[in-house]
Amino acid sequence: MAASPAERAVRPLSSRRGLAWLLAAPLAWLSVFLALPVAIVFSISLAQQTLAMPPYTPILVWDAAEGLRVNVTLEHYAFLLEDPFYLEALLGSLGMAASTTLICLLIAFPMAHAMATAPARWRALMLLAVVLPFWTSFLLRVYAWTGLLAGRGPINQMLLALGLIDSPLPLMNSNLAVQIGLVYTYLPFMVLPLYAALDRFDGSLLEAAADLGATPWTAFRTVTLPLVWPGVVAGSALVFIPVTGEFVIPDLLGGADTLMLGKVLWEEFFANRAWPQAAAVAVCMLLLVALPGLLRAAWEVVTELRRSAPAPAAPRGDR
Amino acid sequence: MQKGADVAGGAALELRSVSRRYGEVRAVEDVSLAVGAGEIFCLLGASGSGKTTLLRLLAGFEVPSAGDIFIAGQRMNDVPPYRRPVNLMFQQYALFPHLTVAENVAYGLQREGLPRSEIRTRVGEMLARVALGGLEGRLPQQLSGGQQQRVALARALVKRPRLLLLDEPLGALDRRLREQTQFELVNLQESLGVTFLVVTHDQDEAMRLGSRIGVMDRGRIVQVGTPREVYEFPASRFVADFVGSVNLIEVANLVAGPEGWRCEALALGCRLRLPAAPLPGGRTPVAVALRPEKVRLSVASEGGATAVENAVAGTIEEIAYLGDATNYLIRTTTGVPLRATCLNTAHVAAEGLRWGDAVCCDWPAEALVPLAE
Amino acid sequence: MRGALPRSRAALLGFLLGALFLWLPIVSLVVYSFNASKLVTVWAGFSLRWYAALWQERALLEAAWLSLCVALMSALLATVLGTLLALALARHRRFRGRLLVGWLAGAPLVMPEVLLGLSLLLLFVSLEQLIGWPAGRGVTTLVIAHATVALAYVTVVVSSRLERLDPRLEEAALDLGAGPLAAFFTVTLPLLAPAVMAGALLAFTLSLDDLVIASFVSGPGANTLPMVVYSKVRLGLSPVVNALATLWLAGVLILALIAFRLWRAARTSPDGV
Numbered sequence: 001m002a003a004s005p006a007e008r009a010v011r012p013l014s015s016r017r018g019l020a021w022l023l024a025a026p027l028a029w030l031s032v033f034l035a036l037p038v039a040i041v042f043s044i045s046l047a048q049q050t051l052a053m054p055p056y057t058p059i060l061v062w063d064a065a066e067g068l069r070v071n072v073t074l075e076h077y078a079f080l081l082e083d084p085f086y087l088e089a090l091l092g093s094l095g096m097a098a099s100t101t102l103i104c105l106l107i108a109f110p111m112a113h114a115m116a117t118a119p120a121r122w123r124a125l126m127l128l129a130v131v132l133p134f135w136t137s138f139l140l141r142v143y144a145w146t147g148l149l150a151g152r153g154p155i156n157q158m159l160l161a162l163g164l165i166d167s168p169l170p171l172m173n174s175n176l177a178v179q180i181g182l183v184y185t186y187l188p189f190m191v192l193p194l195y196a197a198l199d200r201f202d203g204s205l206l207e208a209a210a211d212l213g214a215t216p217w218t219a220f221r222t223v224t225l226p227l228v229w230p231g232v233v234a235g236s237a238l239v240f241i242p243v244t245g246e247f248v249i250p251d252l253l254g255g256a257d258t259l260m261l262g263k264v265l266w267e268e269f270f271a272n273r274a275w276p277q278a279a280a281v282a283v284c285m286l287l288l289v290a291l292p293g294l295l296r297a298a299w300e301v302v303t304e305l306r307r308s309a310p311a312p313a314a315p316r317g318d319r
Numbered sequence: 320m321q322k323g324a325d326v327a328g329g330a331a332l333e334l335r336s337v338s339r340r341y342g343e344v345r346a347v348e349d350v351s352l353a354v355g356a357g358e359i360f361c362l363l364g365a366s367g368s369g370k371t372t373l374l375r376l377l378a379g380f381e382v383p384s385a386g387d388i389f390i391a392g393q394r395m396n397d398v399p400p401y402r403r404p405v406n407l408m409f410q411q412y413a414l415f416p417h418l419t420v421a422e423n424v425a426y427g428l429q430r431e432g433l434p435r436s437e438i439r440t441r442v443g444e445m446l447a448r449v450a451l452g453g454l455e456g457r458l459p460q461q462l463s464g465g466q467q468q469r470v471a472l473a474r475a476l477v478k479r480p481r482l483l484l485l486d487e488p489l490g491a492l493d494r495r496l497r498e499q500t501q502f503e504l505v506n507l508q509e510s511l512g513v514t515f516l517v518v519t520h521d522q523d524e525a526m527r528l529g530s531r532i533g534v535m536d537r538g539r540i541v542q543v544g545t546p547r548e549v550y551e552f553p554a555s556r557f558v559a560d561f562v563g564s565v566n567l568i569e570v571a572n573l574v575a576g577p578e579g580w581r582c583e584a585l586a587l588g589c590r591l592r593l594p595a596a597p598l599p600g601g602r603t604p605v606a607v608a609l610r611p612e613k614v615r616l617s618v619a620s621e622g623g624a625t626a627v628e629n630a631v632a633g634t635i636e637e638i639a640y641l642g643d644a645t646n647y648l649i650r651t652t653t654g655v656p657l658r659a660t661c662l663n664t665a666h667v668a669a670e671g672l673r674w675g676d677a678v679c680c681d682w683p684a685e686a687l688v689p690l691a692e
Numbered sequence: 693m694r695g696a697l698p699r700s701r702a703a704l705l706g707f708l709l710g711a712l713f714l715w716l717p718i719v720s721l722v723v724y725s726f727n728a729s730k731l732v733t734v735w736a737g738f739s740l741r742w743y744a745a746l747w748q749e750r751a752l753l754e755a756a757w758l759s760l761c762v763a764l765m766s767a768l769l770a771t772v773l774g775t776l777l778a779l780a781l782a783r784h785r786r787f788r789g790r791l792l793v794g795w796l797a798g799a800p801l802v803m804p805e806v807l808l809g810l811s812l813l814l815l816f817v818s819l820e821q822l823i824g825w826p827a828g829r830g831v832t833t834l835v836i837a838h839a840t841v842a843l844a845y846v847t848v849v850v851s852s853r854l855e856r857l858d859p860r861l862e863e864a865a866l867d868l869g870a871g872p873l874a875a876f877f878t879v880t881l882p883l884l885a886p887a888v889m890a891g892a893l894l895a896f897t898l899s900l901d902d903l904v905i906a907s908f909v910s911g912p913g914a915n916t917l918p919m920v921v922y923s924k925v926r927l928g929l930s931p932v933v934n935a936l937a938t939l940w941l942a943g944v945l946i947l948a949l950i951a952f953r954l955w956r957a958a959r960t961s962p963d964g965v
Contacts, residue, residue: 019787022780026773026843030796033840037811040818054817107713110706117699126707128948133714135944138901139918140937143925144717147724150929152734154720187714203697237802245804247904252925262806262904269810269908282810286803298791378867400866401875407867413860417882426878427868478868 038286045279046072056276076280085259086281090288092259096175096250097243100182101236104190107183108235112194116201127195134188142252145181146172149253173255181249186242190235197231237296245285261285330389331356331482331514332377337386338538339372346372348538349386354482354531359508359515361525364535365561370518371410373535374484377516378407391481401430406480410487412471414459420470421446421455427478445477448507465496472504476511485517489524501527522562526550534558550610555692559608566609566658567690573603579684580604581628588653589631592684604689613686614659616647619677630681633657635672647672649680718941725934742935749932751920759917762831763899766838770895773839774846775888781847782854800844809908812837816909829911837909838902842895849894853887893951 047056048071061069080086115126133141148155149171156168171177201224209219225232247262254263261281269278332354339347347369354360364370375381376388379400388395395403406427415423421442428438446452449469459467468488475483488504489497505528508515519525525532526546533543534557542554553559556567570582570591579595582604591607598604619632633651642663649657657680672678725743729736746752777797784790800808816826816833826832861883865875903918910916924930 019780019784022776022783023793026777026780027793027796029773029840029843030793033812033815033836034796034799037815040814041807041811044814054821107706107710110700110703111710113697113700114703114707117697117703124952126711128952129711130714132944132948133718135897135948136718137918137921137937137940139903139921139925140721140933140940141717143921143933143937144721146925147929147934148717148720152731184713184717187710191710198697201697206698241802242804245806247806248922262804265806265810266904275814278810279814282807285807298795300794378863380863380866400863401869401871405867407864409860409864409867411860413858413864415861415864415879417879426865426870430869430874474868 041279041282041286044276045076045283046074047276047279048073048075049274049276054275055273076277077284079277080280080284086264089259089261089264090284093244093261094288096178096182096246096260097240099179100186100243101190101239103179103183104187104239105232105236108187108190108194111191112198112231115191115195116198130188130191130195138185139248141185142181142249145177145184146252149177149180172253175254175258177253177255178250178258178260181253182243182246185249186239189238193231193234193238194228195231197228197234201227244288330354331358331391332516333389335387335389337373337376337383337388339369339376339381340384345538347376347383350538350540351386352533352540352543354514354516356481356514357512359505359517359528359530361517361519361529361532362535362540363519363522363525363529363532363562365520368535369538370520370535371486372538374407374486374516374518377482377484378405379403404481405484406475406478406482407484408471408475408486408488411491412459412467414467414470414474416459418458419455420451420457420459420462423459423470424474424477427474431478441477445473449473449503464492465500468492468500472507476507476513480513482514482516485515487519487521488517490519490521497524504528526562532562534561536561552688553608553690556606556608556690559688559690564611564658564660566611566614568607568609570604570607580689586653586655587631587651587657590628591687592628593687593689594685596689598689598691602691604691606690608688608690609682609686611646611658611660612644612662614657614680614682616649616659616661616672617679617681618672619679629684629687630679631657632677632679635674635676635678638672638674647678649678651680718937721934721937722941725931725938727931727934730931731929742931743939746932746935746939751915752917752932752936755915755917755920758831758914759900762834762838762916763896765835766842766899767892767895769835769839770842770846771888771892774843774891774895775850775884777843777847778850778854782851797844797847800841801848805902805904806908808841809837809905812840812905813908829909830914833909833911834906834914834916837905838895838899841902841905842898845894845898846888846891849891850884850887853884857883 043059044056047059049055050057057071059071061071063069111130115123115130118126147153150156151168151170151172153171155171156165159165160168205223205227206219209223210216214222244260245262245265246260247266250258250260250263251266254260265278265281265285268274268281330353332352334350334352337347337350338345350373362370362373372381376383377390377395379395379398383396390403390405395405415426418426424442424445425438428441433441442455443452446455449472451466451469451473454462454466459470462470468491472488489500492500501524504515515528517525517528519528529546531543531545532549533540534549535541536557542549542558544552549558549562553562553565559565560567568584568591569586570584573580573582578592580593580603582591582593583589584591584607593604593607631651633649635647636650636656637646637648639646644660644662647659647661649659651657659680724735726738726740727735728739728741777793781790781794781797812833813829816829819825820827826836857880861879862875865879866872870878901918902916903922906916906919907922910919921933921936924933
C-alpha cells in the first residue's frame with residue numbers, strides 16, 4: 001500500500017500501520033478459528049481410528065527409538081471410494097441441491113418480479129412477507145412441516161375430506177418431504193438477490209428492445225436475463241451450497257432412503273464416532289462445494305486488483 | 320462585475336513552482352501564482368487539466384511533489400488540512416447526511432472547541448446571511464439543490480477562513496439558479512472580504528465571478544489575467560480557443576511595418592494587417608485570433624472582392640438564430656470556414672442574410688490578436 | 693430517468709402463492725399452539741395450556757437463556773471484528789495477502805454448517821490436547837464458533853455500506869478542522885452505524901438459530917435452545933414446541949416492527965436506501 005504522505009496524515013487508517021491495527025485482531029481470529037481448523041480436519045482425515053477419546057491416533061508420533069514418525073493413512077479416502085454408500089450420498093446431495101435450486105428459481109422469479117414492480121408503499125410489506133419467515137427459527141419452520149405432512153395432518157385430512165384419496169398419503173419421511181422442506185427453507189435466499197437485481201433493472205431497456213423489434217420473450221432472453229444474471233448466480237449459490245451440506249431437513253423430514261452428505265457426516269461423527277472418516281467426508285465436501293465458491297471469490301479479488309491496478313491516488317470525482 | 324486585482328494588498332495565497340506527480344503522470348506542473356487578499360480568483364480548465372488537484376493541494380489533501388505553498392505568508396506544505404486556515408466548499412457539497420443544517424454549519428466551530436453560546440450565535444448569523452433561517456432542523460437531503468449549496472457555503476464560511484476554496488460551486492445547479500447564485504456569491508464575498516479561489520470548467524462562470532482568471536492546461540497555468548485580458552488578449556491558441564468562440568488563422572510571410580505587421584493568411588486567401596502591439600519577448604506571431612463578433616458581414620457587391628486587406632468573400636453555410644445574436648458559418652472562397660456573430664439590435668420580422676447568400680466579411684486590424692504559440 | 697419494469701398479473705399471482713407457501717406452515721404452528729388436544733394434528737378447541745406447560749419446562753427456559761447469552765456475546769465479538777475487517781478491506785485496496793484475507797473472510801459464507809461445526813470441534817479438541825485450552829466445551833466454544841461464522845456476515849454487510857460511503861464526507865470533516873480520529877468518530881462511524889447494527893442483528897439471529905454448529909462444539913450442560921428443541925422434535929410432535937414457536941414469532945414480529953419504524957424514520961436520510 002503506497003499511501004502518499006498526505007494520505008498518511010489525513011487518514012491514519014490508510015497507512016501501513018493503520019492496516020496493521022485494523023487487520024491484527026480479525027486476521028488472528030480467522031487464522032486460529034477458521035484456517036487452522038480446516039487444516040486440522042485435513043490432517044485428522046489422514047489419522048487412524050482408535051477406541052480412545054479423541055478417537056484417532058496422533059499424526060506425529062515421538063518415539064525414543066525412531067525419533068519423529070509420521071503416522072498417516074489414506075484408508076478413509078479409499079473407503080469413500082469403495083463403499084457405494086458414499087457415492088450415493090454425494091449424488092443424492094448434488095441432485096437435491098440442483099432440484100432445490102431450480103424449483104426455488106422458478107418460484108422466486110415471479111415473486112421478485114412482482115416485488116420489483118409493486119408500488120413503493122407495498123414493497124416494504126412484500127419484503128417483510130418474504131424476510132420475516134427467514135428471521136423466524138429455521139428449526140421451528142422445519143418442525144411445522146412435520147405437522148403439516150403427518151399421516152393425520154392437515155394436508156392429508158383436507159385431501160381425504162375432498163375425496164381425492166381414500167387413505168392418508170405417506171408424505172412424511174420421504175424424499176418429497178425433504179424436497180418441500182428444502183424449497184421452503186431456502187426460498188427467501190433466492191428471492192432477495194433476484195429482487196435486488198430486478199429492482200436495479202431499468203425497464204426502459206425493455207421498451208428499447210421492443211422498439212428495436214424484440215418480442216417480449218426475446219427481450220427477456222437477450223436483455224433482462226443477462227442483466228439480472230448476477231442475481232440469479234448469487235441466489236443459486238446461496239441455495240445450492242448450504243443444501244449440499246444440509247443436515248436438519250433430511251434428518252427430520254427424510255426417510256431411511258434419504259441419503260445426503262450432511263447427514264452422512266453427522267452420523268459418522270455422532271453415531272459411529274468415526275472422526276477420521278467424518279473428516280474425510282468433510283474434506284471431500286469442502287473440495288466439492290466450497291472450491292467453486294472460493295475460486296469465484298479469488299477471481300473477484302483478482303479482477304478487483306486488476307481494476308484498481310492503474311490507480312494513482314487521483315482525486316475521485318463525483319460518484 | 321470586474322474588480323481591480325489587488326495583489327499588492329498582501330498575498331492571501333502564494334504558490335512557488337508547485338508540482339504534483341503521480342508516477343509518470345504530472346497532474347500539476349510548476350505552478351507559480353499569487354492571489355491577493357479579497358480577490359475572487361478563478362481557475363479555469365477542462366477536466367483533467369489539474370485544477371482539482373491544485374485545489375486539493377491547497378486544502379491539504381495532497382502534498383506537493385515539489386515547490387512551496389504559502390497561505391497568508393505561512394508555509395503550508397506539511398500542515399494537515401485540519402490545521403490550515405483554509406476551507407473547501409466541495410463539489411456536490413459533501414454535506415453530512417446524518418446532521419441537520421445547523422449541525423452541519425456548527426461542525427467546524429465545535430472542532431475549534433468554542434463555547435456553545437458562541438457557536439449558536441455564529442451559526443444563526445451565518446444561516447441568516449445565506450437566507451436559510453428557519454431551516455436549521457432540516458436534514459440536507461430535505462433541501463433543494465440551491466439550499467444545499469448555501470449550506471455548504473455557510474459551513475465553510477462560518478469558520479472565517481483566510482481563503483475559501485470552491486470546487487465547481489455552481490456546477491450542480493440548473494442554469495437559471497446559477498445566474499442568481501453567482502450574484503449572491505459575489506455579494507457575500509464582498510461583504511465578508513474573504514479571498515475566494517474558485518475552480519470551474521465553465522468559462523461563463525469564470526468570467527462572471529472572477530476578478531482574475533487563471534487558465535490551466537495539462538497541469539500548467541498558461542495564462543493569468545482579468546476576464547477582459549484573457550478574452551481580448553489570449554496568450555496562446557489554446558486559451559483563445561478555450562475561452563469563448565474564436566477563428567484561429569495561421570499566418571505567414573510576416574513583414575514588420577510602421578503601423579504593425581502585414582502578413583498572409585494562406586488558408587483564407589487574403590492579406591492581413593495586424594495591430595502594432597508587440598508580442599511578449601519580441602516573438603513573431605504564428606497565428607492570429609479573430610473573435611466572431613468582431614467580424615462584419617455585408618452582402619457581397621456585384622463584382623467580387625472589395626477590400627484588399629482584412630477582408631474575405633464567401634457564402635453563408637449555416638445560420639444559428641439565438642435570439643440576441645445570430646451565428647453564421649461562412650464558407651470562404653478558399654473553402655475554409657469562418658465564424659461570424661451579429662447582434663440582432665434591430666427589431667425586424669424579416670430575415671436578413673439567408674443560407675447560400677454570397678457575403679463579404681471584413682474586420683478592423685485591432686480585432687486581430689497575434690499569437691506567438 | 694429509469695423506466696419501470698412492466699407489471700405483470702401472473703407475477704403478482706406468483707408472489708401471492710409464494711407468500712402463502714411461506715406463511716402457511718407458520719400460521720399452522722401458531723394455530724395448533726392454541727389447540728387443547730395433545731395431538732397436534734387434531735383440533736379440540738382453544739386452550740392456553742401449552743403456554744403454561746412451556747413455563748414448566750425448565751430445560752427449555754434454561755436453554756433459551758443460554759442461547760440469548762451466547763448470541764449476545766458472539767454478536768458483539770463478530771460485530772467488532774467484522775467491522776475492523778471491513779474497514780481494512782475498504783481502506784486498503786492493495787496489499788500483499790489481501791486475496792488470502794478476502795478468502796478467509798468469505799469462507800464461512802460458502803462452507804456448509806456441518807463442515808464448520810466439525811472443523812471447529814476438531815480444533816477445540818486438538819487445542820485442549822496441546823495447551824489445555826479450552827478446557828472442555830461449553831459457552832466459550834459456542835461463542836467462538838458463532839462469532840467466527842457471523843464475522844463473515846458482518847464483514848459483508850459493513851463492506852457494502854463502506855463502499856457506498858462518499859470519501860469526501862470524511863475529507864469535509866478534516867477540512868472543517870476535525871483531526872483524523874475526530875473525523876472518523878463524528879462522520880464515518882455514525883454513517884456506518886446502520887450497517888453495523890444490521891450486521892450485529894444478523895449475527896445475533898444466526899447464533900440464536902444455529903443447531904448444527906452448536907451440536908458439534910457444545911459440551912455437556914451447555915444446551916442451546918435449538919438443541920433442546922431438536923431433541924424434543926425428534927421424539928415427535930409436541931404442542932409445547934408450537935407454543936414456543938408462537939412466542940418466538942411474536943418476538944420477531946415486534947422486533948421487525950421496531951426495525952421497520954426506524955427504517956421509515958431513517959428513509960428520509962439520504963444514505964438510507
